[in-house]
Amino acid sequence: MKVLEVKQLTKTFGKVQALDGVDLAVNKGEVYGFIGPNGAGKSTTIRILLGLLKPTSGFARLFGKDAWEDAVAIHKRIAYVPGDVNLWPNLTGGEVIDLFLKMRGVRVDQSRKARLMEQFDFDPTKKCRTYSKGNRQKVALIAAFAADADLYILDEPTSGLDPLMERVFQQCVYEAKKKGSSVLLSSHILSEVERLCDRVAIIRQGEIIESGSLASLRHLTRIQLTIATKEVVPDLDSQPGVHDFKIENQHYVFQVDADQLDEMVRYVSQYGVVNLESAPPTLEDLFMRHYQGSTSGGGGQ
Amino acid sequence: MANQPNYQTGLIFRFLFKREVVKLLVWIVPIVAMTVTIALAFNGLYETQEERQALAETMENPAMKALVGQGYGLDNYTDGAMLAHQMLLMTAVVVAIMSMLLIVRLTRADEEDGQLEMLRALPMGRLAQTNAALFVLVITNIVLMLITAISLTALGMDSIDWAGSLLYGSVLGTTGLFFGAITLLAAQLSDNTRGTMMLGYLVLGLSYMIRSIGDSGNELLSWFSPLGILLGSEVYVNNYWWPILVIVLLAIIIIALALYLQQIRDVGAGLLPQRSGRKAASPMLQSQIGLALRLLRTSLIAWIIGMMLIGISYGSVLGDLEAFLGESEAIMEIIGASGDMSITEQFISVLLKIMAIFSTIPALVVFVRLKSEEKKGRLEHLLAKPVSRKKILGTYLGLSFLTSIVMMLAGIIALAGIGVTVMDVDISFNTLVEAQLVYLPAVWILIGFAAALYGWCYKWSRFIWLYLLFSFLTVYLGDLLDLPAFILGLSPYYHIPELPTDQLSWVVMVVATGMALLLSFLGFLGFQRRDIET
Numbered sequence: 001m002k003v004l005e006v007k008q009l010t011k012t013f014g015k016v017q018a019l020d021g022v023d024l025a026v027n028k029g030e031v032y033g034f035i036g037p038n039g040a041g042k043s044t045t046i047r048i049l050l051g052l053l054k055p056t057s058g059f060a061r062l063f064g065k066d067a068w069e070d071a072v073a074i075h076k077r078i079a080y081v082p083g084d085v086n087l088w089p090n091l092t093g094g095e096v097i098d099l100f101l102k103m104r105g106v107r108v109d110q111s112r113k114a115r116l117m118e119q120f121d122f123d124p125t126k127k128c129r130t131y132s133k134g135n136r137q138k139v140a141l142i143a144a145f146a147a148d149a150d151l152y153i154l155d156e157p158t159s160g161l162d163p164l165m166e167r168v169f170q171q172c173v174y175e176a177k178k179k180g181s182s183v184l185l186s187s188h189i190l191s192e193v194e195r196l197c198d199r200v201a202i203i204r205q206g207e208i209i210e211s212g213s214l215a216s217l218r219h220l221t222r223i224q225l226t227i228a229t230k231e232v233v234p235d236l237d238s239q240p241g242v243h244d245f246k247i248e249n250q251h252y253v254f255q256v257d258a259d260q261l262d263e264m265v266r267y268v269s270q271y272g273v274v275n276l277e278s279a280p281p282t283l284e285d286l287f288m289r290h291y292q293g294s295t296s297g298g299g300g301q
Numbered sequence: 302m303a304n305q306p307n308y309q310t311g312l313i314f315r316f317l318f319k320r321e322v323v324k325l326l327v328w329i330v331p332i333v334a335m336t337v338t339i340a341l342a343f344n345g346l347y348e349t350q351e352e353r354q355a356l357a358e359t360m361e362n363p364a365m366k367a368l369v370g371q372g373y374g375l376d377n378y379t380d381g382a383m384l385a386h387q388m389l390l391m392t393a394v395v396v397a398i399m400s401m402l403l404i405v406r407l408t409r410a411d412e413e414d415g416q417l418e419m420l421r422a423l424p425m426g427r428l429a430q431t432n433a434a435l436f437v438l439v440i441t442n443i444v445l446m447l448i449t450a451i452s453l454t455a456l457g458m459d460s461i462d463w464a465g466s467l468l469y470g471s472v473l474g475t476t477g478l479f480f481g482a483i484t485l486l487a488a489q490l491s492d493n494t495r496g497t498m499m500l501g502y503l504v505l506g507l508s509y510m511i512r513s514i515g516d517s518g519n520e521l522l523s524w525f526s527p528l529g530i531l532l533g534s535e536v537y538v539n540n541y542w543w544p545i546l547v548i549v550l551l552a553i554i555i556i557a558l559a560l561y562l563q564q565i566r567d568v569g570a571g572l573l574p575q576r577s578g579r580k581a582a583s584p585m586l587q588s589q590i591g592l593a594l595r596l597l598r599t600s601l602i603a604w605i606i607g608m609m610l611i612g613i614s615y616g617s618v619l620g621d622l623e624a625f626l627g628e629s630e631a632i633m634e635i636i637g638a639s640g641d642m643s644i645t646e647q648f649i650s651v652l653l654k655i656m657a658i659f660s661t662i663p664a665l666v667v668f669v670r671l672k673s674e675e676k677k678g679r680l681e682h683l684l685a686k687p688v689s690r691k692k693i694l695g696t697y698l699g700l701s702f703l704t705s706i707v708m709m710l711a712g713i714i715a716l717a718g719i720g721v722t723v724m725d726v727d728i729s730f731n732t733l734v735e736a737q738l739v740y741l742p743a744v745w746i747l748i749g750f751a752a753a754l755y756g757w758c759y760k761w762s763r764f765i766w767l768y769l770l771f772s773f774l775t776v777y778l779g780d781l782l783d784l785p786a787f788i789l790g791l792s793p794y795y796h797i798p799e800l801p802t803d804q805l806s807w808v809v810m811v812v813a814t815g816m817a818l819l820l821s822f823l824g825f826l827g828f829q830r831r832d833i834e835t
């Protein structure tokens with residue numbers, strides 16, 4: 001069942017085309033990663049989903065309702081955490097959390113709220129003016145996770161958190177997922193996305209250029225190989241699918257396209273393999289390829 | 302079911318109200334207290350009908366009309382008529398400013414700072430915050446209206462009765478509602494707080510000016526200004542209610558338009574088109590002073606135009622004044638009796654003082670910008686580079702001094718230029734310019750004071766506006782209320798010799814400039830030692 005569905009979404013700000021035909025779909029109980037370089041259009045997409053911006057064309061539906069028209073009904077079932085949390089300087093963190101929860105109109109589990117504050121090591125009695133960036137972020141995170149939501153929309157929710165707090169956050173996402181909630185997570189911290197997300201979409205210049213499960217995306221990418229052989233392997237660097245070839249301490253170090261791996265292993269095995277190490281492509285590798293601009297995607301580094 | 306634009310208005314209203322209630326009381330209480338005090342003072346100072354009638358005579362001239370309004374019931378100048386004539390317009394302008402600041406704080410400012418985005422991601426109607434802000438506006442102005450009416454009636458003066466006092470309060474409240482509505486509309490057009498306020502002030506300024514030109518000459522013109530229409534209620538004289546009705550209706554239409562625009566636009570956006578900026582900083586921008594000028598560019602240009610317009614409207618009043626004096630034998634006699642100073646010169650000196658105070662505003666606006674840069678955390682970026690605090694404070698202070706000169710010149714050149722062409726008294730252009738520029742040291746004292754406050758008590762920086770308001774009130778009310786010299790003397794403008802009547806005193810000039818420099822120096826000392834705030 002689709003919790004969130006975006007079709008052919010475009011948005012222009014004056015002459016700037018921020019989104020150019022974005023498609024997205026998040027299923028129930030799924031954690032969906034949304035990644036892309038700065039200015040790619042992640043926040044714009046999310047702000048359309050929240051009914052803050054009106055799409056230029058295309059549609060965005062959450063729970064089968066229109067994001068702009070039915071914003072109020074939709075917002076009763078979601079929780080949002082932005083990357084830049086701006087609060088009222090004269091209110092305390094505790095007051096703001098209560099205000100947000102009250103507005104969401106959900107039943108608040110007080111013990112859960114207290115537990116979250118403790119886990120996040122958060123002092124709710126200080127005025128918002130005096131909070132550090134990470135602490136302001138915690139206000140939004142606690143208000144989001146202190147009550148259940150059907151969908152959590154998180155736009156770089158951990159951009160100010162320390163690694164310890166980052167772990168607490170990941171725990172929160174796990175728990176939400178366990179309860180059957182869905183999560184849309186935009187983030188630049190790729191290890192976080194890798195750990196949490198079932199599926200990811202990569203957006204660049206307002207277009208989704210890749211989406212699917214991590215496993216299937218890995219399939220499209222390259223594997224890092226380090227090989228030592230008894231005999232010299234002729235023409236290894238010009239074999240199909242080989243990239244970034246170099247020789248270090250008598251080892252061949254290179255990347256190979258995932259779909260050429262089989263061929264490659266066959267080829268080198270003729271020369272007596274004494275050592276072979278392979279590293280799976282990280283999301284970062286995947287990412288680098290897409291981020292670094294060229295349209296064919298094959299140009300490498 | 303769909304849309305629900307008003308959902309959660311009640312909750313947001315309670316939230317906003319709690320946030321604002323103290324600030325609003327800080328406005329309302331002094332406004333009412335001032336009104337009541339002045340009513341009492343009039344009552345004590347002008348005891349007999351003859352004394353009041355004598356005052357009425359001096360009021361019946363174009364310069365006064367331009368300043369305070371036409372005045373009704375001058376032939377039977379009761380305490381009530383006097384209060385409405387002298388105080389209503391000025392108080393209404395203050396209420397307008399209160400309401401404009403209120404609306405901008407609760408709408409565009411929250412939107413610009415990003416709090417609205419947090420709220421709107423919650424189940425909250427698209428109009429909830431705006432509705433709630435409007436409720437706060439309406440309640441504030443109703444409370445102001447009632448307290449004013451009740452307090453004035455409670456004074457128990459014959460001519461200040463309940464019917465008139467209720468209308469007096471209603472004019473104030475309606476002005477607040479109207480300019481609040483204007484600001485709400487401006488907040489839909491501009492995508493930032495400063496632009497919104499500027500649009501609001503523009504409408505307020507134009508309303509005042511149109512009325513001022515109308516009241517001093519062509520009375521038809523006054524009906525094109527909301528302030529002019531509201532003064533047409535002739536409070537305590539004829540007590541007409543229709544102006545209230547007209548303005549409330551207008552306000553409702555403006556509000557409906559604003560709400561409609563609010564509902565169709567993106568959060569964070571304005572409806573006025575935006576130009577795309579330069580790719581790289583121009584060489585101008587790469588200096589401290591260039592950056593500051595760039596930040597202030599629009600408001601400085603607006604102020605120069607504003608000062609010229611004020612100068613033009615006051616300049617044209619001088620012509621009306623001449624014509625008026627020519628007609629009226631009786632007035633000429635009064636002038637003769639009032640001493641060796643001609644009435645024209647007397648009014649010129651009042652106008653010049655008021656112009657001097659007006660030109661202080663942009664000079665302070667320039668300086669106060671430094672504080673808001675600091676508060677928004679942008680000063681940090683500069684100070685983190687090899688830029689000294691001295692240099693930054695010096696830049697803004699220098700610009701502020703410069704602004705005071707430019708603004709004063711803009712105003713007086715316009716005034717004198719128009720003035721000498723329409724007036725045939727033998728006052729030369731140069732005399733007028735000179736008579737205006739002698740006020741510069743007084744303006745500088747205020748700038749220096751602002752610098753000292755900024756250096757030593759950052760939190761109280763805004764006190765400078767109170768001091769300016771106080772100085773304005775001493776000019777406006779000093780004579781009417783017969784205020785003692787030691788109170789008048791607290792305002793720096795008081796000590797400046799009134800040319801061409803008085804002699805130019807270089808001692809005063811030098812001492813005042815010295816004080817301004819000393820205060821500025823104190824500002825540097827304080828700023829060098831204190832923490833940078835956020």
Ligand SMILES: Nc1ncnc2c1ncn2[C@@H]1O[C@H](COP(=O)(O)OP(=O)(O)OP(=O)(O)O)[C@@H](O)[C@H]1O
Pocket residue numbers: 013016017018036037038039040041042043044045570
């Ligand atoms: N209000 C606006 N007016 C004009 N252009 C805008 C506006 N908001 C966003 N843009 C443009 O739209 C594009 C997408 O911006 P967006 O904020 O969605 O990027 P993002 O993917 O969230 O980037 P980041 O990773 O830096 O957060 C950018 O080119 C940005 O400049």
Ligand SMILES: [Mg+2]
Pocket residue numbers: 042043044155
């Ligand atoms: Mg973003």
